[in-house]
Amino acid sequence: MNELPEVVRLLIFLVGIIGFAALNAAYLVWVERKGAAHIQRRIGPKEVGPFGLIQPLADGVKLMTKQLLVPAGVDPILFKVAPILLLVPAIMSFLVIPFSEDLVGRDINIGLLMIFAFASVNVFGVLIGGWGSNNKYAVISAARAVSQNVAYEIPMLLIVISIVMVSNTMNLNEIIRQQAGWFFNWNVCRIWVNPLMPIAFVVFFICSLAETNRAPFDLAEAESELIAGAYTEYSGMGFGVFFMGEYANIVIGCALTTILFLGGWQSPIPWSPAGLLGTLWGVSWFLVKMYFLIWTVVWIRWTYPRIQFYYLLNLSWKILIPFALINLILTAAMIKVF
Amino acid sequence: MSGYFEDIYTGTKSLGIGLGITIKAFFQPVVTLQYPYETIKMSARFRGHIELVGSEETGEPLCIVCGMCQKACPSGCITVAGEKPEGSKKKVLTHYILDFTKCSLCGQCVESCKPGAITFSKDYNLAGPRKEDYVFDLLKRLTERNS
Ligand code: SF4
Ligand code: SF4
Numbered sequence: 001m002n003e004l005p006e007v008v009r010l011l012i013f014l015v016g017i018i019g020f021a022a023l024n025a026a027y028l029v030w031v032e033r034k035g036a037a038h039i040q041r042r043i044g045p046k047e048v049g050p051f052g053l054i055q056p057l058a059d060g061v062k063l064m065t066k067q068l069l070v071p072a073g074v075d076p077i078l079f080k081v082a083p084i085l086l087l088v089p090a091i092m093s094f095l096v097i098p099f100s101e102d103l104v105g106r107d108i109n110i111g112l113l114m115i116f117a118f119a120s121v122n123v124f125g126v127l128i129g130g131w132g133s134n135n136k137y138a139v140i141s142a143a144r145a146v147s148q149n150v151a152y153e154i155p156m157l158l159i160v161i162s163i164v165m166v167s168n169t170m171n172l173n174e175i176i177r178q179q180a181g182w183f184f185n186w187n188v189c190r191i192w193v194n195p196l197m198p199i200a201f202v203v204f205f206i207c208s209l210a211e212t213n214r215a216p217f218d219l220a221e222a223e224s225e226l227i228a229g230a231y232t233e234y235s236g237m238g239f240g241v242f243f244m245g246e247y248a249n250i251v252i253g254c255a256l257t258t259i260l261f262l263g264g265w266q267s268p269i270p271w272s273p274a275g276l277l278g279t280l281w282g283v284s285w286f287l288v289k290m291y292f293l294i295w296t297v298v299w300i301r302w303t304y305p306r307i308q309f310y311y312l313l314n315l316s317w318k319i320l321i322p323f324a325l326i327n328l329i330l331t332a333a334m335i336k337v338f
Numbered sequence: 339m340s341g342y343f344e345d346i347y348t349g350t351k352s353l354g355i356g357l358g359i360t361i362k363a364f365f366q367p368v369v370t371l372q373y374p375y376e377t378i379k380m381s382a383r384f385r386g387h388i389e390l391v392g393s394e395e396t397g398e399p400l401c402i403v404c405g406m407c408q409k410a411c412p413s414g415c416i417t418v419a420g421e422k423p424e425g426s427k428k429k430v431l432t433h434y435i436l437d438f439t440k441c442s443l444c445g446q447c448v449e450s451c452k453p454g455a456i457t458f459s460k461d462y463n464l465a466g467p468r469k470e471d472y473v474f475d476l477l478k479r480l481t482e483r484n485s
Pocket of ligand 1: 410411413414415416442444446448
């Protein structure tokens, strides 16, 4: 891929990434519904196509043919900008995610920083959507989303800092390269670098759940108390785009967890075919790990009920942040000592 | 501080148990009945709307047109009518209409019927857009079943 002109390469990546995000959004809905159904011992979508596989397409057509209502009294600009503000940063983050050693949109040195920079725009989308809707439920939900994100960004970043300290780089590809070899070289198992690594992994995963507003932290949506939270006033594709953004964020969160802790595109054994096959090999491992995490996200959603807001803040401030801090200090100490 | 680690331990453990339960359910076979495509046989005591019983040999209704069921019905769902053919002592049922829209499935009609000419059907697959569809001509249903 490296001999193509830069512009062409980026264009291909942009199209590919948007396609990947859209496909993921569509089929994660399907996975979610199937997962939910089987956990409740139902069947789930089954009418449209084999195993209901064409259901996302049907849903898409339905969403697109619905009228995009803009209720009276909303702030028309903010109202329309909000879904895009949620979706675009999520898609942008895909640019720096290395799917394989040489399959990455932009192999930049501050990839990790860029993802977090964009991730903080995402909560802005929810906030603006809620505020612009001029609806009290939406505003409550937007306020919740912000305080939740503030609470969970801290432990998440503390963990990330410790990873950066261990790897000594913010380049995602480099972080993965350092986890080469057997699977016990993956960050999650490297307890000789930092004995708290597995806990750091769990904390990071919990935080990424909270960041993406997934159950049991889906207080921003809270469809049973706040109707649909910040998205109450949205209809048709406006709502659809919000959901696409949400699912894209889940993919990003799981991809990031894979990269930081599960060795990204590294296979669990120190062997890889050469050339194009090697790329495919890497991509498959990356996708397997990522989708396993995504499936866990679905599994978690249909296991736990939504928690109350003060539980959520207690969990963050009383448990996750202290552990993340201890982890950080321990990492620093271990690096200094050894 | 004493309860802190204990809380974390029990909390994590119970979260794990929860995940275990759901994953087990995930791999268990589904129990949904695919309703419009599948129906189940109702249990012996199921009470659907009433149905006329035909005699085992001839298939003719056992009803002697005594009118007890009509009298017993608190909702007035039942209309029976019969006539005496020339030279016969017994009445023959000509008309048995059940207005199921008003029936409360109380079973008084079945209880009051001495010859046991009516019973509960096992039919629960009843849904329709029009009220008139639920005024049943039970005699017609019986002849249809016989043929
Ligand atoms: S079940 Fe009760 S309400 Fe229904 S027809 Fe018989 S007596 Fe009337
Ligand atoms: S009570 Fe029985 S026998 Fe008498 S009219 Fe009703 S169905 Fe016929």
